Amino acid sequence: MSSSETAPGRGTAVVIGGGLAGVVAAWALRGSAERIVVVERDRYPDEPTFRAGVPQGRHAHLVLEAGHRALEEMMPGIKQELSAAGAHRIAVSGDLKWLSSAGWMADYPARLSFLSCTRPVLDKLILDRVRTEPSIEFLEGTDVVGLLGSARTVTGVRVRERGSERDPERGSERGSEHNEEQSSGRGEVRDIPAELVVDASGRSTSVPKWLAELGCRPVPEERVDAGVAYSSRLFHRPPGVDLGYQAIYLQTKAPDKPRMGVLLPVEGDRWIVSLAGMRGAEPEPGEEGFTKHLAQLRDPGLRDALRDAEPAGGVRGFLPGPGVRRHYERGGPEGLVVVGDAASTFNPVYGQGVTVSLFCAQALRRTALRYGGIGHATARDAQREIAAVSKNAWMMSCAEDVRFAATTGGPSGALIRIQHRFLDRVLAGATRDPEVTAAFHEVLSLVAPPSLFFRPSVLAAVLRS
DSSP, X not given: OOGGGSOTTOSEEEEEOOSHHHHHHHHHTBTTBSEEEEEOSSOOOSSSOOOTTOTTTTSOOOOOHHHHHHHHHHSTTHHHHHHHTTOEEEXXXXXXXXXXXXXXXXXXXXXXXXXXXXXXXXXXXXXXXXXXXXXXXXXXXXXXXXXXXXXXXXXXXEEEEOOSOOOSSTTTTTTHHHHHHHTTOXXXXXXXXXXXXXXXXXXTOOHHHHHHHTTOOOOOEXXXXXXXXXXXXXXXXXXTOOOSSSEEEEOOSSTTSOEEXXXXXXXXXXXXXEEEEOTTSOOOSHHHHHHHHHHHSSSTHHHHHTTTOEESSOOEEEOOOOXXXXXXXXXXXXXXXXXXXGTEEOOGGGOOHHHHHHHHHHHHHHHHHHHTSOSHHHHHHHHHHHHHHHHHHHHHHHHHHTTSTTOEESOOSHHHHHHHHHHHHHHXXXXXXXXXXXXXXXXXXXXXXXGGGGSHHHHHHHHHO
């Protein structure tokens, strides 16, 4: 059935990008669109494995508590499926040993937790659920090469099949280079008209460039760049080892030594270890650089945990690029919704990206159900809600990024200095007062807004610190 024959606002929705943000956005639109087309440049593997289209996939990932709640609401039973696939439940206190800039977090009976697994397992289970919906179809091995429409309204996409030639290893750590290198296309270009286009193409999105080609003015954006770089490796967990905790997170203490490290248990009786450094303290390449960075962390706990662990793969590096927040709610064209990293790209060290992508899908579903379809009113309200649900995460990550002297962009001035001093008091309180620690975990897990710190009992404990 063509879109012209369907009920108003219930025609075709096209989702650009079939990563996690794209597939949950497609799932959110079920029942609101007659046809949902997900255009994905890769071809999905049959089994959970790392793929070129997710360059950050080889590194440690978190779905925060708020993200798990959102995912379970959208896909009931998915947490049980993740556990069955080998994901480990990690309580944020007790199971997780967390060294903040102020010291070790105080232990308490934590209500919050997260499930730890590799990104391919998470992606595969979500994809399998989305594939059960008959109104959603996938165009794999296909590039979007442009948008249809005008400066005022997006009316579809232009696509081209890539062909079967690809190397899953080449480009897996190169992000946008992979896109440009292999999108020169081999197939015929064709158009897909749509009532709604969702950009879920991630950090390397080309939508701003395509909108400029349609005559659209650039949307307002904010940028902050701490120059973060990653180095990660999988390890076999030594038989019978008991660390006294399941995961460890070591943060930096001083802005002039911005080095971090995390160890998380994942399926297959393995650990994934990710090391990170801001500009000026980036991990050097390869195994030698990984070992050197590990030795430079401010606590030996992570290094000691790996003393008898055998590597389960090579060292992988990743350069995420700057954090960018694009304000499509202020000036985007009709018929377009932008979600996930294409809308707000965060510094990955704070673990917010996946959870915010799930928030975006929830916002899209709420508005589509409210309007009973995918018309322009749905797109406008969805974009406003997406901006709202990602605001706190953006503010928190930017505020932390600008602590580092080599960071470019981001907020500055007296207000941000006051925020830093207050958060330093919160972190100090979290090392000794379980009520402050619990509040800090709720805010960082995106379960509660930062205003939680001003609840009288929490504020009193913070001020005592």
